[in-house]
Amino acid sequence: MRSKSKELMVKIRDFAEKFTLENSRTPSTAEIGVALGISKTTAFKYLKEMHQLGMVTYEGGVLHTRVTNKMNCQNVNIPIAGMIPCGPPEEQIENTDEYLSLPKSLLGEGEFFILRASGDSMIDAGIDSGDLVIVRRQIEAEPGDIVAALVDGGSTLKRLSFNETSRCYLLLPENHEKNYSPIEGRDGSIQGVAVKVLKNL
Numbered sequence: 001m002r003s004k005s006k007e008l009m010v011k012i013r014d015f016a017e018k019f020t021l022e023n024s025r026t027p028s029t030a031e032i033g034v035a036l037g038i039s040k041t042t043a044f045k046y047l048k049e050m051h052q053l054g055m056v057t058y059e060g061g062v063l064h065t066r067v068t069n070k071m072n073c074q075n076v077n078i079p080i081a082g083m084i085p086c087g088p089p090e091e092q093i094e095n096t097d098e099y100l101s102l103p104k105s106l107l108g109e110g111e112f113f114i115l116r117a118s119g120d121s122m123i124d125a126g127i128d129s130g131d132l133v134i135v136r137r138q139i140e141a142e143p144g145d146i147v148a149a150l151v152d153g154g155s156t157l158k159r160l161s162f163n164e165t166s167r168c169y170l171l172l173p174e175n176h177e178k179n180y181s182p183i184e185g186r187d188g189s190i191q192g193v194a195v196k197v198l199k200n201l
Contacts, residue, residue: 004049011036012046013055017067025101026063026077062099075101078112078134084148084157086119086127086173100132106196110136113192115148115157121173121180122146122157131199133157135192147171151188158183160190 015035019027027035032043047058057064062077080098100114117131125146127133133148141147143162148155149171158171161182171188173180 004046008036008038009046009050009053009055012043012050013065016056016063017065020068020101025099026068028098076104076107076112077101078114080132081113081115083118084115084133084155086117086122086129086157102134107134107136108195110138112136112195114198117157120178121175122159124174124176125159127157127194127197128199131197133194134196134198136195137192139190141190141193143169146194148191148194149188150191151183155191156183157194 012032015032016027019031019035029040029043029047032038032047033040036043038046047056047063050056051058055065061079077099078101080100113135115133115135117127117133118129120129127146135148141160143160145160146157147160148157149160151171156171159174161170161172162168163170166184168184169188171183173182
């Protein structure tokens, strides 16, 4: 195996620490590659080597250095798991190369992931296309919760309801200006419950 450049290792570590200070999250391998003029694959291989040498900690796609550990002692790194449609169920686009560091006090207990909303069927609930929706991973939810659900092999983000007459769960859109139909959730499953929304102003 070709030996790794110690100079490049230091540059990667320094960039990661500067990036974390400015963005409140650690950079992805793609972001490291763009900044330093190397490929994403090369950045990944360097991070693994740096982990073995003790220069950084790089496990499960999450990067830490001694500096970022001090910054992140009260934070949790949450994976941005992909895009979820606020409309008819579609195949969720997965991309776990990005992480967002958020204060633990903001979230409470649990395991979380982030989905990027797509579509306008939940705008009356304050969820617009492009928003980042923080989801607590759980398989059960109560009527009234906004849930990430898997229905007919596709994912969707909707308000959970229960129809007493048909005795089945419904996934309700929230856009009064458009005539979106409820989705019957008889054969669906809950992936998690939305707890926070991050958006640009």
